[in-house]
Amino acid sequence: MPHGQENMGSSVPTLEDVAARSGVSTATVSRCLNTPSQVSATTRERVMRAVSDLGYAPNFGARALAAKRTNTFGAIIPTMENAIFARGLQAFQDELGENGVTLLVASSSYSPQQEEEQIRSLVARGADALLLIGQDRTPKTYAFLDKRKIPYVVAWVFDRTNTRPSIGFDNRQAMKALADEVLEMGHRHLGVITAEREGNDRARGRFEGICDAARDHGINPDSLAVEETTYAIDNGAQAFARLMACTPRPTAVLCGNDVFAAGALMMARKMGLRVPEDVSITGFDDIELAEIVTPALTTVHVPHREMGRRAAQKLLSLRAGDDPGPSIELATTIQWRESLGPAPARN
Amino acid sequence: MPHGQENMGSSVPTLEDVAARSGVSTATVSRCLNTPSQVSATTRERVMRAVSDLGYAPNFGARALAAKRTNTFGAIIPTMENAIFARGLQAFQDELGENGVTLLVASSSYSPQQEEEQIRSLVARGADALLLIGQDRTPKTYAFLDKRKIPYVVAWVFDRTNTRPSIGFDNRQAMKALADEVLEMGHRHLGVITAEREGNDRARGRFEGICDAARDHGINPDSLAVEETTYAIDNGAQAFARLMACTPRPTAVLCGNDVFAAGALMMARKMGLRVPEDVSITGFDDIELAEIVTPALTTVHVPHREMGRRAAQKLLSLRAGDDPGPSIELATTIQWRESLGPAPARN
DNA sequence: ATGTAAAATGTAAGCGCTTACATTCAAGTG
DNA sequence: CACTTGAATGTAAGCGCTTACATTTTACAT
Numbered sequence: 001m002p003h004g005q006e007n008m009g010s011s012v013p014t015l016e017d018v019a020a021r022s023g024v025s026t027a028t029v030s031r032c033l034n035t036p037s038q039v040s041a042t043t044r045e046r047v048m049r050a051v052s053d054l055g056y057a058p059n060f061g062a063r064a065l066a067a068k069r070t071n072t073f074g075a076i077i078p079t080m081e082n083a084i085f086a087r088g089l090q091a092f093q094d095e096l097g098e099n100g101v102t103l104l105v106a107s108s109s110y111s112p113q114q115e116e117e118q119i120r121s122l123v124a125r126g127a128d129a130l131l132l133i134g135q136d137r138t139p140k141t142y143a144f145l146d147k148r149k150i151p152y153v154v155a156w157v158f159d160r161t162n163t164r165p166s167i168g169f170d171n172r173q174a175m176k177a178l179a180d181e182v183l184e185m186g187h188r189h190l191g192v193i194t195a196e197r198e199g200n201d202r203a204r205g206r207f208e209g210i211c212d213a214a215r216d217h218g219i220n221p222d223s224l225a226v227e228e229t230t231y232a233i234d235n236g237a238q239a240f241a242r243l244m245a246c247t248p249r250p251t252a253v254l255c256g257n258d259v260f261a262a263g264a265l266m267m268a269r270k271m272g273l274r275v276p277e278d279v280s281i282t283g284f285d286d287i288e289l290a291e292i293v294t295p296a297l298t299t300v301h302v303p304h305r306e307m308g309r310r311a312a313q314k315l316l317s318l319r320a321g322d323d324p325g326p327s328i329e330l331a332t333t334i335q336w337r338e339s340l341g342p343a344p345a346r347n
Numbered sequence: 348m349p350h351g352q353e354n355m356g357s358s359v360p361t362l363e364d365v366a367a368r369s370g371v372s373t374a375t376v377s378r379c380l381n382t383p384s385q386v387s388a389t390t391r392e393r394v395m396r397a398v399s400d401l402g403y404a405p406n407f408g409a410r411a412l413a414a415k416r417t418n419t420f421g422a423i424i425p426t427m428e429n430a431i432f433a434r435g436l437q438a439f440q441d442e443l444g445e446n447g448v449t450l451l452v453a454s455s456s457y458s459p460q461q462e463e464e465q466i467r468s469l470v471a472r473g474a475d476a477l478l479l480i481g482q483d484r485t486p487k488t489y490a491f492l493d494k495r496k497i498p499y500v501v502a503w504v505f506d507r508t509n510t511r512p513s514i515g516f517d518n519r520q521a522m523k524a525l526a527d528e529v530l531e532m533g534h535r536h537l538g539v540i541t542a543e544r545e546g547n548d549r550a551r552g553r554f555e556g557i558c559d560a561a562r563d564h565g566i567n568p569d570s571l572a573v574e575e576t577t578y579a580i581d582n583g584a585q586a587f588a589r590l591m592a593c594t595p596r597p598t599a600v601l602c603g604n605d606v607f608a609a610g611a612l613m614m615a616r617k618m619g620l621r622v623p624e625d626v627s628i629t630g631f632d633d634i635e636l637a638e639i640v641t642p643a644l645t646t647v648h649v650p651h652r653e654m655g656r657r658a659a660q661k662l663l664s665l666r667a668g669d670d671p672g673p674s675i676e677l678a679t680t681i682q683w684r685e686s687l688g689p690a691p692a693r694n
Numbered sequence: 695a696t697g698t699a700a701a702a703t704g705t706a707a708g709c710g711c712t713t714a715c716a717t718t719c720a721a722g723t724g
Numbered sequence: 725c726a727c728t729t730g731a732a733t734g735t736a737a738g739c740g741c742t743t744a745c746a747t748t749t750t751a752c753a754t
Binding site for chain 2: 741
């Protein structure tokens with residue numbers, strides 16, 4: 001293409017086309033787009049007209065390549081299928097949006113290996129910073145992040161023993177608090193539905209919390225009826241059915257999350273069991289679902305929105321070069337509803 | 348940096364670093380990564396070792412810039428907060444994954460303007476093709492897509508009058524079928540909870556379907572009690588409460604989606620109304636939620652997974668340069684559960 | 695050995711953008 | 725009016741990669 005001649009035809013307009021059409025250099029056009037104050041009002045106007053006439057949109061890759069900064073953050077969450085992360089992520093996104101950064105979301109299907117791939121992919125795409133869920137990942141992954149100097153924050157957990165910037169809550173303690181309540185209500189035979197604990201520190205923490213509470217109440221954690229399964233309502237239902245077949249039959253089933261609990265509830269109904277009269281069921285997370293089901297779930301309320309918002313703030317400040325500062329612990333509370341009741345009288 | 352000298356220090360390794368370390372040219376390294384068959388086994392091995400030693404990962408922007416192809420598709424959905432699109436999107440993603448393409452998801456919050464921005468952003472990021480929900484968008488947006496020659500497919504709707512490649516179902520007819528059933532059961536006073544119809548052809552279609560059915564049963568559509576609100580369980584609940592305050596009070600409430608219906612159900616319970624004895628409630632979509640709530644929702648089942656899968660296939664084939672072919676219509680069915688019953692005897 | 699075609703590799707020109715640095719211009723000063 | 729100065733603009737060097745084309749190597753037939 002002869003220099004200075006505007007790109008004709010239907011192909012994608014470039015900075016150069018805009019420059020040609022408005023009679024300035026590409027540098028000026030670039031400045032118009034990025035630092036408008038450095039351009040005189042008259043030329044700016046002319047350039048902007050050319051931009052809209054041409055329907056020009058900057059090429060992201062080229063921009064990232066040249067500027068080494070994308071104004072894009074990434075988040076890798078274990079799943080999009082369930083609403084567990086939706087609310088927190090929304091808050092995260094909103095906060096970022098207000099600061100002019102775009103969010104790219106990927107899901108790992110709870111697979112550490114897939115997560116690593118996703119991390120690489122987001123980084124290759126130029127993510128300036130990352131939101132990660134939980135601490136469990138290979139040293140290699142962390143090494144990669146460190147080597148690349150990508151700021152990240154680990155959310156949904158708070159672990160005082162760890163030095164990584166994190167923002168979340170103590171899963172173990174939170175679940176213990178709920179389990180304590182269950183035990184205080186006289187339940188002696190507990191069933192547990194947990195997500196796969198391998199590679200999932202949150203699930204492990206929650207399970208440990210139940211064990212802690214059991215021990216405190218003179219119950220051997222080994223006597224717990226435990227079902228481990230993957231994340232889906234129906235799996236919760238199946239696990240509940242298996243639990244109900246145990247001897248002695250649990251009078252309360254503690255679920256690692258609300259999704260399992262919803263499944264359990266569904267299965268209880270199907271089996272003709274009344275909740276909480278015949279069996280109590282509890283959840284964890286307090287997602288929307290918890291309030292919708294019948295009976296409504298007694299569960300652990302997690303401040304998702306605040307977590308998302310503050311994760312965004314921390315990441316923004318990390319990118320700006322600020323010191324990580326201490327990890328942030330958020331408090332959980334027990335959300336009392338209807339699915340937990342006293343242990344049925346012995347029969 | 349002197350030519351041929353490996354990049355020391357901790358900065359991000361580039362193709363050139365890999366080339367230097369393995370003693371070949373950048374071209375060979377590139378071929379190793381993209382078309383390994385063109386490289387001899389021995390060099391390939393040497394190069395791959397260097398790649399992993401260095402922890403090299405290609406820079407996406409640079410690659411896109413040079414190759415003009417990203418193997419990335421984009422999807423813009425109205426919302427991530429609710430699970431409406433989750434299942435379809437998951438199927439879409441799975442199908443793409445099998446074909447080596449990555450999915451980038453953005454959400455528009457049901458705002459056509461935001462949607463346009465998202466489209467531009469995804470295109471700037473190099474999306475090879477796009478999945479769009481519904482037909483309602485400005486001509487400008489379509490013009491942009493056409494000019495850029497970005498293949499796209501419109502999902503969640505099927506409109507025989509339109510020439511854009513689409514894959515979905517006839518919202519109007521599907522809702523009419525359900526409304527017919529409701530009317531057959533003797534209901535004469537209907538309430539409707541619909542999403543905002545402006546800029547949302549699916550919501551409009553569903554509403555029109557109800558009107559069609561009403562007319563067929565000798566009911567003036569203007570006599571329908573209609574509540575229009577935005578997408579959230581709680582909004583559904585509030586709308587239901589308002590509907591129950593109408594005179595005459597509707598004996599059946601048709602909701603534009605399952606989320607509204609879940610909210611309505613919740614509010615009915617709160618108001619002490621039995622469903623379906625006192626009032627019937629129906630949904631649309633048949634998402635997981637529909638089966639979980641009590642009573643379970645009678646709703647319109649939409650083949651989300653198939654829609655997602657076939658949308659992916661069509662997009663893949665469009666990118667390959669194939670002809671769009673005809674739009675695909677999927678069938679919906681009525682999913683009978685418990686929330687719809689005969690109209691209560693007149694009191 | 696010698697020639698030849700195919701396979702393997704190298705060279706270098708961009709892809710579209712940003713930005714350090716150089717240049718030009720306008721508006722005051724003394 | 726020459727001179728300084730800061731604002732506006734231009735020039736051009738990359739950013740990290742792919743790929744057309746050129747060159748070298750290899751394998752094999754003669």
